[in-house]
Amino acid sequence: MTTPGYHRPRHWDQVHHSAVPGSPSLAARALSTSVYDIVAGEVPADGTVVDIACGTGGLLRGLPAGPRAVGMDFSGEAVGLAAGSPGPGRGGGADWVRADAHQLPLRGASVDAVLCLAGVWVFADPARVLTEAFRVLRPGGVAVVHLWGSPADCRLITLGAVSVGQVVQGSRLTAGVTGPFELTPDRVDVWLRDAGFAPADWRRSDLRLPMARPDDYWPEFAALAPTSYDHYRRAATGDRVQIRALLAGLLTASRRRAGDDSLSLSWLLGVARRAAG
Ligand SMILES: C[S@@+](CC[C@H](N)C(=O)[O-])C[C@H]1O[C@@H](n2cnc3c(N)ncnc32)[C@H](O)[C@@H]1O
Numbered sequence: 001m002t003t004p005g006y007h008r009p010r011h012w013d014q015v016h017h018s019a020v021p022g023s024p025s026l027a028a029r030a031l032s033t034s035v036y037d038i039v040a041g042e043v044p045a046d047g048t049v050v051d052i053a054c055g056t057g058g059l060l061r062g063l064p065a066g067p068r069a070v071g072m073d074f075s076g077e078a079v080g081l082a083a084g085s086p087g088p089g090r091g092g093g094a095d096w097v098r099a100d101a102h103q104l105p106l107r108g109a110s111v112d113a114v115l116c117l118a119g120v121w122v123f124a125d126p127a128r129v130l131t132e133a134f135r136v137l138r139p140g141g142v143a144v145v146h147l148w149g150s151p152a153d154c155r156l157i158t159l160g161a162v163s164v165g166q167v168v169q170g171s172r173l174t175a176g177v178t179g180p181f182e183l184t185p186d187r188v189d190v191w192l193r194d195a196g197f198a199p200a201d202w203r204r205s206d207l208r209l210p211m212a213r214p215d216d217y218w219p220e221f222a223a224l225a226p227t228s229y230d231h232y233r234r235a236a237t238g239d240r241v242q243i244r245a246l247l248a249g250l251l252t253a254s255r256r257r258a259g260d261d262s263l264s265l266s267w268l269l270g271v272a273r274r275a276a277g
Contacts, residue, residue: 006227007124012055012075015230019056020083026209027265028154032059034205035144037213038271039113042142043067047112052101052133053119055226057082060094067112069094072104101129106136113137117146118224121178127191134195140276143197145188149204149266152180155254156265161228163246167239169232173174178223182213185270192272200270210243210263214248217263224265228255 005011009277043049047067048179051060055078058088063069073079076098101116102125114133123129133143151158157180164171185202192200211217222229232243255261 006122009074009076011227012073013077015226016056016075016078016081019222019226023230025129025220026119027207027220028223029062030147030205030207030265031267032062034269035059035115035146036063036144038203038269039063039067040057041117043112048110049113049115050104050106050136051115051117052104053116054082054096054124055080055118057085057094057096058223059115059117061085063094065074070097070111071095072097072099074098074100079163102132104132104136107224108135109138110139111136113136114116114141118180120147121180121183126183126188127194130188130191130197131195134197134274139189139274141274142233143192143270143272143274145192145200145269145270145272147185147188147270148180149206149268153206153264153266154181156217156220157225159247159250159254159263160217160224162231163243163250164228164232164235166242166246168231168235171203171228185268187269191243192270193249196274197272198275200272202270204236204266206267207265209265210260210262211251212261213243214251217247217251223265237266 039049043068048070049067050070050072050236054060054073057071060069060071071082071094079096097105101123114137120126137143148154189200209220224247232240235243254263
């Protein structure tokens, strides 16, 4: 299998460079809220939650005060931005650690929840990461694994990815590389089972966000598809103009087809437990 850039910290350092932690994505907030609901039901107030590919830390910064929160990422840029972000701050604070998810610097059976958003398809060896998650979880603790729904249900991502992909050479995933839409719950279930987890409970959420103006699109896309957005951000001015024109056309076509200006986003959260006892 070809190794894509996103298996290397340097790729993510570049993607996260000049990211604005906490930039206003309504979709990212809705996704985070669905994770907080699970954490609230699963993790005691004195427990510990670890986000193992935390990026610039948006998920944990919004986590309601209570459990100890630890954000880990192998990108030094991401962790630095997460640690340096002035807010919106988390009442209970959070610790930020540079670490590879394939080898978590945590004692066995020491945390109550392992969170993994937009992470499982970027890892070089997802099965090994889930085995690590199992190791560090206390019996009874849960791993929360995020997947996107089908491309047809994620227009908030695909319209931008198509627009960027048509203009920027090399912005599409190399053949044979697992992308954000290739993984299914069935495939992740095999890794989870092999790691030792009980069968996961998959919960689906669907969102529609109004996109009155094309400019409303980019903060959402930046949060949901950071690698593709980075290609757009670094493109030559003429290419950016072309990408924006393509996107405007796709938004118009979508509005005609759907009868309104909203775009879809669908995600799944697999909640897998390390059996107690
Ligand atoms: C698409 S971003 C998602 C960031 C964040 N979870 C979110 O939802 O916004 C993927 C993140 O995974 C991190 N990552 C990729 N491979 C990793 C690994 N082996 N160990 C730790 N972090 C990794 C990248 O640095 C990047 O921040």
